Amino acid sequence: MNSQQPSLAQGLLAGQRGALARAITWAENADRRFPQLLEDVYAAVGRSHRLGVTGPPGAGKSTLVNQLARHLRELERTVGILAVDPSSPFTGGALLGDRIRMEERTLDPGVFIRSMASRGSRGGLARATVDAFDVMDAFGFDQLIVETVGVGQAEYDVVGAADTVLVVLCPGAGDGVQAMKSGLLEVADVLCINKADLPGADRMVADLEEAVHIRTAGKGLWMPPVVSVSAGTDQGLDGLLEAIQSHRAWLEAEGRLQLSRQEQRLDQVQRVLREGFDHAIWEGRGLEGYARAMIKASRTPHGAAERILEQLKAALPSEWAQVQEETQP
Amino acid sequence: MNQRKIRVLIGKPGLDGHDRGAKTVASVLRDNGMEVIYTGLHKTPAMIAETALQEDVDVVGLSILSGAHMELFPRVREELHNRGLDHVLLVGGGIIPADDMAALESNGFTKLFGPGTHTEDIARFIQGEMEKRWAKEAADA
Numbered sequence: 052m053n054s055q056q057p058s059l060a061q062g063l064l065a066g067q068r069g070a071l072a073r074a075i076t077w078a079e080n081a082d083r084r085f086p087q088l089l090e091d092v093y094a095a096v097g098r099s100h101r102l103g104v105t106g107p108p109g110a111g112k113s114t115l116v117n118q119l120a121r122h123l124r125e126l127e128r129t130v131g132i133l134a135v136d137p138s139s140p141f142t143g144g145a146l147l148g149d150r151i152r153m154e155e156r157t158l159d160p161g162v163f164i165r166s167m168a169s170r171g172s173r174g175g176l177a178r179a180t181v182d183a184f185d186v187m188d189a190f191g192f193d194q195l196i197v198e199t200v201g202v203g204q205a206e207y208d209v210v211g212a213a214d215t216v217l218v219v220l221c222p223g224a225g226d227g228v229q230a231m232k233s234g235l236l237e238v239a240d241v242l243c244i245n246k247a248d249l250p251g252a253d254r255m256v257a258d259l260e261e262a263v264h265i266r267t268a269g270k271g272l273w274m275p276p277v278v279s280v281s282a283g284t285d286q287g288l289d290g291l292l293e294a295i296q297s298h299r300a301w302l303e304a305e306g307r308l309q310l311s312r313q314e315q316r317l318d319q320v321q322r323v324l325r326e327g328f329d330h331a332i333w334e335g336r337g338l339e340g341y342a343r344a345m346i347k348a349s350r351t352p353h354g355a356a357e358r359i360l361e362q363l364k365a366a367l368p369s370e371w372a373q374v375q376e377e378t379q380p
Numbered sequence: 381m382n383q384r385k386i387r388v389l390i391g392k393p394g395l396d397g398h399d400r401g402a403k404t405v406a407s408v409l410r411d412n413g414m415e416v417i418y419t420g421l422h423k424t425p426a427m428i429a430e431t432a433l434q435e436d437v438d439v440v441g442l443s444i445l446s447g448a449h450m451e452l453f454p455r456v457r458e459e460l461h462n463r464g465l466d467h468v469l470l471v472g473g474g475i476i477p478a479d480d481m482a483a484l485e486s487n488g489f490t491k492l493f494g495p496g497t498h499t500e501d502i503a504r505f506i507q508g509e510m511e512k513r514w515a516k517e518a519a520d521a
């Protein structure tokens with residue numbers, strides 16, 4: 052590239068969709084140019100509300116995201132969507148099919164949809180989801196939405212990526228008790244029973260309202276509203292948008308959003324550090340080879356790890372302990 | 381840390397109602413380690429190109445059986461061009477006479493696959509082509 056050509060960051064901040072698309076690709080590929088790009092646009096990050104949509108396979112997440120986007124557009128809000136589908140652990144390939152349910156939004160200049168393969172992450176998102184959200188945020192969307200992989204149990208990366216987590220369930224995919232033990236209730240800020248046109252939806256709403264009440268009543272916690280909708284026939288979306296809005300308002304009061312964003316940032320730092328550790332220390336500084344030697348010198352794998360950890364700890368700068376004390380919340 | 385994957389959009393422009401072939405190709409490419417976006421039937425050239433842009437794909441593969449390829453394929457190419465996507469590897473397949481294949485191949489399409497093409501050959505062609513392009517990019521950088 053010659054110096055006359057605008058940089059990717061400039062293109063992105065100027066609203067070029069192609070630049071945004073390429074920025075997301077850099078995030079996904081862990082391209083070495085990405086950290087600088089993020090730095091160049093970071094002043095513009097932080098204005099979008101981030102909604103995570105999760106739930107079991109086939110609950111209607113994509114259909115619902117499409118409807119949400121449509122209603123938001125009627126309110127003249129712009130929408131950036133990430134739709135995550137699983138990569139094959141065997142071939143690394145992926146069939147990305149969520150956007151097929153959002154095709155009506157394709158030519159709307161106020162909507163941007165990007166499919167993302169999970170690429171080995173097992174928490175329901177891709178490794179780069181938060182990075183991609185950041186560049187979409189800088190681009191200037193009012194609302195960001197990420198649809199997770201269809202999750203069963205205990206795949207909760209979405210909590211670290213979203214301000215508001217919407218859990219989508221539907222009748223026929225188990226009862227309220229199953230929803231409780233799956234842990235999905237614990238991550239929900241808003242609960243949505245989709246396919247209210249099918250039998251069993253009312254029962255599910257009642258079950259979940261009770262479960263939510265038991266979990267949260269009298270504890271000063273946010274009590275997730277339970278909303279029933281039928282995304283397929285576009286019913287109940289206004290109520291759902293209101294519920295999302297009410298959670299957002301609750302977050303923004305009393306500085307909760309700021310705290311939650313700090314935690315999101317911390318998650319991101321930790322993730323990048325772990326990757327950096329694998330790359331720079333495990334591979335780059337020969338820890339892998341040293342670990343092999345330690346295995347021979349130790350009785351068990353735990354023993355080997357223990358010895359390495361002791362040496363790493365001894366090498367840490369002493370002022371870290373002090374910073375730790377000063378920043379404890 | 382090269383974590384690059386070949387990203388492919390399989391598009392079906394026009395009105396024909398069969399997408400078994402397109403779906404077969406999509407799943408074979410997936411099985412060859414590619415990330416494949418399939419958008420379903422009846423897409424306009426503008427929708428296909430806009431999807432290619434948002435998804436930042438390396439490859440667009442068009443499939444058509446209706447006979448309208450000489451009208452629709454060049455329009456997809458034009459819509460891609462309008463979005464600055466001339467770098468995308470453009471291939472196509474379907475029921476297309478040899479003359480038309482040659483015409484398209486001298487007009488922006490890198491390769492047309494006729495009926496009876498082995499799907500694995502399509503995967504191998506795309507892989508080979510992308511390897512060449514990425515090697516060239518790396519050499520230029």
Ligand SMILES: Nc1nc2c(ncn2[C@@H]2O[C@H](COP(=O)(O)OP(=O)(O)OP(=O)(O)O)[C@@H](O)[C@H]2O)c(=O)[nH]1
Nearest residue numbers: 107108109110111112113114201246281282283284
């Ligand atoms: N009856 C009924 N069917 C619906 C409704 N919403 C979605 N569906 C259907 O449910 C099926 C799954 O919908 P998707 O939106 O693809 O579900 P998803 O949760 O995104 O699925 P994955 O991404 O594969 O986990 C489709 O056949 C939809 O047409 C609804 O409100 N009522």
Ligand SMILES: [Mg+2]
Nearest residue numbers: 112113149198
């Ligand atoms: Mg989906």
